[in-house]
Amino acid sequence: MSQRDLHLRPAVPADLALLRHWDEQPHVIASDPNDDWAWEEELARTPPWREQLVAEVNGRPVGFIQIIDPAREDSHYWGDVPDGLRAVDIWIGEARDLGRGYGTRMMNLALVQCFAEPGVSAVLVDPLDSNTEAHRFYERLGFEFVENRRFGEDDCRVYRLTRERYAQGQD
Numbered sequence: 774m775s776q777r778d779l780h781l782r783p784a785v786p787a788d789l790a791l792l793r794h795w796d797e798q799p800h801v802i803a804s805d806p807n808d809d810w811a812w813e814e815e816l817a818r819t820p821p822w823r824e825q826l827v828a829e830v831n832g833r834p835v836g837f838i839q840i841i842d843p844a845r846e847d848s849h850y851w852g853d854v855p856d857g858l859r860a861v862d863i864w865i866g867e868a869r870d871l872g873r874g875y876g877t878r879m880m881n882l883a884l885v886q887c888f889a890e891p892g893v894s895a896v897l898v899d900p901l902d903s904n905t906e907a908h909r910f911y912e913r914l915g916f917e918f919v920e921n922r923r924f925g926e927d928d929c930r931v932y933r934l935t936r937e938r939y940a941q942g943q944d
């Protein structure tokens with residue numbers, strides 16, 4: 774299968790059962806044990822500071838990715854952050870689809886989208902401190918470790934990909 778066959782489309786209310794099913798997968802729970810994504814409510818709204826996207830390979834859904842503007846996001850999850858940032862959450866739905874390059878392709882598409890906006894200076898991610906595979910995944914994409922930070926009940930690492938570093942990686 775060509776990687777070009779992967780694309781992102783908006784998540785819609787009809788994805789409710791799929792996203793709930795993915796939420797029950799052990800690798801998804803392990804990466805995000807304490808969050809309730811309130812899918813029923815959230816899929817019904819499209820706030821201007823967020824995109825919720827489903828990745829499909831040849832029409833088959835394989836993963837989810839969310840892009841937010843952390844300065845405008847309404848729960849202020851990221852606290853007091855400046856304008857010009859984006860924050861991304863990502864997961865592959867089924868364990869059999871892990872490690873097949875889909876996550877890299879999804880993230881690359883999301884990064885193109887983020888940096889297409891001239892005002893965006895950097896993209897943030899916040900894997901659990903224990904999620905060493907995700908750290909490696911982000912580092913390979915060019916993200917740099919910023920700090921350890923506790924979000925609610927979760928000990929996380931903040932990683933950042935600046936526009937400059939992203940551009941270097943595109944050369």
Ligand SMILES: CC(C)(COP(=O)(O)OP(=O)(O)OC[C@H]1O[C@@H](n2cnc3c(N)ncnc32)[C@H](O)[C@@H]1OP(=O)(O)O)[C@@H](O)C(=O)NCCC(=O)NCCS
Pocket residue numbers: 800801804862863864865866870871872873874875876877878898899900901904906907908909910
């Ligand atoms: C992180 C994630 C999105 C990467 O997507 P992917 O399609 O599996 O990754 P790719 O195939 O493009 O790249 C493989 C790399 O992903 C990373 N990875 C993370 N978790 C992995 C897993 N459970 N299985 C295989 N690779 C994993 C590894 O760094 C791997 O590289 P390696 O070959 O050096 O081990 C995906 O593994 C996933 O959904 N993990 C569980 C949820 C999660 O941790 N999300 C991030 C939370 S911040």
